[in-house]
Amino acid sequence: MFSSIRSATLLGIQGTPISVEVHIGSGLPGFTVVGLPDEACREARDRVRAALLSSGAEWPNKKITVNLAPSSQRKGGVGLDLALAMGILAASGQIPIDHLAEYSFVAELGLDGSLRPVPGAAPLVAGLRDTRVVVAPPNAREAKVASPRSIHCAGTLREVVLALRGDGEWLDTSSQESMKGTTHFADMSDVRGQPTARLAAEIAAAGGHHILFVGSPGAGKTMIAERLPGLLPPLTNEEAVTATMIHSAAGASLPPGGLITFPPFRAPHHSASMIAMVGGGSSVLRPGEASLAHGGVLFLDEVGEFMPSVLDALRQPLEEGEVRIARASAGVTLPARFLLVGATNPCPCGGGAPGACVCNETARARYLRRLSGPFLDRFDLRVAVAMTGVEELLDVREGEPTAIVQERVARVRQMSLHRSGGVNARLSAQELDTYAPLTNEARNVLRRELELGRLTGRGYHRIRRVARTLADLSGNDGEIPEDTIRVALLLRTRLHERDVAI
Ligand SMILES: [Zn+2]
Structure with missing residues (x-):
């Protein structure tokens, strides 16, 4: 007897339909899987056999051949277990094949016959x-993000069989639908003082400018970094679905409603590997932190401690907004904007209060030089975060709340979208001439910085992009005046003597 059951396999964040074909014939009892299965697929035999027996079904003591079609595609993961079990039940006549015609199956099986999330x-x-x-x-919520009306759930293999025969009901999962995602970002009002860092965060959010904070531990x-996602606009429907697909594929946690509606915040540890950062792995090519942060913030604390190769791997997503992973068998592109x-820290000892630093000049220079070069060049904004003074800590007045800052950010984002089709941080050199013209005085300030060697050609454009966002925030969408350029220059602190490549 023969059966063909639908399921799907994952590559990156793309699910591809496949058929699990089961043939049960005469011959020596045995079990063979063909069609490029990975290790988890090959191990399915033992799980499925135990699950069938635990559910009161029979394991046919015959020659069982399983083909995963199309055979050209590599199959990964444990999500084929349930389809394989259904195929064996159908091919051995334990459930009528026509009961299965409309269905696909995506679940792992426990040895006790329970359905497990994948x-x-x-x-x-x-x-x-x-x-x-x-x-x-447990997969119902995220599955409904992809297909709201056609998801069925059951706790065990036995319940699946009963429901398909019409002798039982599917689990009711409708109560989960009403749960909406809520924001849980901490509020900017908690940040006392820090006017420069606050302004820089607002500019970063409004113009999409990458930002580096330099300061002692505890400053x-x-x-502030944790509060940045709250300043970004909520995700559009399309962005929300993409973010949810990425988190689902990576096996990352999802909000109660299943759908990610707010910009993600990811803060990988500095020991993160290349695969953890940009994605990859053996068969399914999982998304990494860069993709999990898509639409939100990727926060690298102690950025100088990350492996240079890992930081270097971020170059492609920073430039193109996506990660491409190539393998001999397949390649995937993952969104990562x-x-x-x-x-x-400003130095190895962390600095602390002014004058408390115990590092010598060489050590300081060497520490910050780890950050120099092309990577440092990605940051449009580099601001020193000073220790909050005693007065500010004792000040009971709250800082400006997130909701108010976010309104200004949203207005600037609208403005720039209307003007150039994107955020200011992505304006090209030509677009800068069109959309961010300088007054004569402003141009003279920049010319002098270039002549003094304190600004490179690249830095020149970066300053102008930041200045565009600054002007937008103050409601000026015309020529960039001199004082705006001067503020933009201040928001790009030099980190050490040799750091002229701004
Ligand atoms: Zn120090």
């Missing part, structure tokens, strides 16, 4: 258009 349920279901998809209950770099926020 990473990537949302993209897997998205790859199975026009069918009813059976998933494990509040992390505190994020706001980069870096933080670093």
Whole structure:
């Protein structure tokens, strides 16, 4: 007997439909899987056998051949377990094949016959258009993001069989639909003092400018970075679905409603590997932190401590907004457009209060030089975050709340979208001449900086982009005046003597 059951396999954040074909014939009892399965697929035999027996079904003691079609595509993961079990039940006559015609199956099986969630349920279901998809209950929310009306859940293999026969009901998962995602970003009002860092954060959010905070431990770099996603506009529907697909494929946690509606905040540790940062891995090519931060903030604390090769791997997403992973068998492109926020101490000892630094000049220079070069050049904004003074700490007045700053940010984003089709940080040199013309005085200031060697050609454009955002924030969408250029220059602190490549 023969059966063919639909399921899907994952590559990056793309679910691709596949058929699990099961043939049961005479011959020596055995079990063979063909069609480029990975290790997890090959191990499916033992899980499926135990699950069938635990569910009161029979394991046919015959020659079982399983083909995963199309055979050219590599299959990864454990999501094929349930489809394989259904295929064996159908091919051995334990369930009528016509009961299965409308269905696809995406779940791992426990040895006790329970349905278990799999990473990537949302993209897997998205790859199975026009069918009813059976998933494990913990996958219901994210599966419904991909296909709201055609998701069915059951706790065990036995319940799946009963529901398909019409002898039982699918689990009711509708109560989960009403749960909306809520924001849980800390508020900017918690940040006391720090006028420069606050302004820089606002500019970063409004113009999409990458930002580096330089300051001692405890000065509040992390505190401000964590509040940056709250300043960004909420995700559009399309962005929300993409972000959810990425988190689902990476097996990362999702909000109660299933759909990610707010800009993500990712803060990988400085020991993060290349694969953890940009994605990859053996068979399914999981998204990394750069993709998980898509639409939000990627925060690199102690940025100088990251492996240079890992920082270097961020160059492509920073330039193109996506990560491309090539393998001999397949290549994937993962979305990865994020706001980069870096933080670093000013020196190895951390500095602390003014005058408290115990590092010599050589050590300081060497420490900051780890950040020099092309990577440092990515940051449009580099601001010193000073220790909050005693007066500010004791001041009971709150800082300006996120909601008010976010209104200004949203207005500038609208303005720039209308003007150039994107954020100011992505204005090209030609576009700068059109959309960010300088007054004569402003041009003279920049010319002098160039002549003194304190500004490179690249830095010149970066200053102008930041200045455009600054002017937009003050409601001026015309020529950039001199004082705006001067503020933009101040927001790009030189880190050390040799740091002229700004
Ligand atoms: Zn020091």
